[in-house]
Amino acid sequence: MNLDDDAIDQLLRALPREDLDAARSEGLRRRAHLELRRSVAPGSRIVRMLEPLLLATCGACMLTRLALVLAMLWRATQ
Amino acid sequence: MPGESEHALIERLRQGDRAAFDALYDLHRARIFSFLARMTGRRALAEDLVQETFLRLVRFAPRLAPDTRLDVWLLSVARNLCRSHYRWSALDRGSLIALKRREDDDPPISPFDMTSARELERRVEQALGQLSFDMREVVILTAIERLPNDEIARMLQLSPEAVRQRLSRARKLLAKALQRGGHDSLHRTVPDES
Numbered sequence: 001m002n003l004d005d006d007a008i009d010q011l012l013r014a015l016p017r018e019d020l021d022a023a024r025s026e027g028l029r030r031r032a033h034l035e036l037r038r039s040v041a042p043g044s045r046i047v048r049m050l051e052p053l054l055l056a057t058c059g060a061c062m063l064t065r066l067a068l069v070l071a072m073l074w075r076a077t078q
Numbered sequence: 079m080p081g082e083s084e085h086a087l088i089e090r091l092r093q094g095d096r097a098a099f100d101a102l103y104d105l106h107r108a109r110i111f112s113f114l115a116r117m118t119g120r121r122a123l124a125e126d127l128v129q130e131t132f133l134r135l136v137r138f139a140p141r142l143a144p145d146t147r148l149d150v151w152l153l154s155v156a157r158n159l160c161r162s163h164y165r166w167s168a169l170d171r172g173s174l175i176a177l178k179r180r181e182d183d184d185p186p187i188s189p190f191d192m193t194s195a196r197e198l199e200r201r202v203e204q205a206l207g208q209l210s211f212d213m214r215e216v217v218i219l220t221a222i223e224r225l226p227n228d229e230i231a232r233m234l235q236l237s238p239e240a241v242r243q244r245l246s247r248a249r250k251l252l253a254k255a256l257q258r259g260g261h262d263s264l265h266r267t268v269p270d271e272s
Contacts, residue, residue, distance in 0.1 A: 003252075003253040003257060008252050009220075011198070012218075012221040014202075015199055015222070019107065020128065031133065032133060032135075036136050039140070040093070
């Protein structure tokens, strides 16, 4: 007998759906609550707002330094 | 909260509402854990990865679009975490998942049928565990999680045709593996979804 696609899918869907045990689930929940509290703390909100500016500044600074290093190397070869 | 839409819960989660997190966590936890357990074949690893998945939900909640399909988002995150782990460690792909059955959820059936059904489940789990990671994820996302093909293609960064081909190969391998073990139990216990 050939098991067709539908039969295969039915067998797979009949597999029991498992869950975390209660203790582990509770531990995860508590950890997530802690993370939630941190994420809405005023400090982290400010960091999130400034993040794009900080990244852009760091990027610009790095490019400037790279340009300076290349300029120095070029001068050294002259 | 009863009957609250998922979008409303996500919005409240963005404000740091713990009750909203609890509601979303209870809604999706078992599904994500089951997915990870079948992908990894290791309960302890699946527990670690499901924890990381939901912590990422908390961290990325402010950036979620209002119309995000959270089930797909969570499965994507879980799948990517699993793949990252798979790349960096040797997983025994042939191992069986030793998961505790929840006896109280089983409908009353005869001891013979119970044994037969469990044996079939064991064989299906084993056959699934023997597939490659790529094939296993496509089969689980299609057959068990019932995601549409285009959604899976987006998640796996493949074309829909590539997903279909992978799925077809996976089903053939599963059929072959299951047929090797005999047909009688399959006739008796394939569930009728009508």
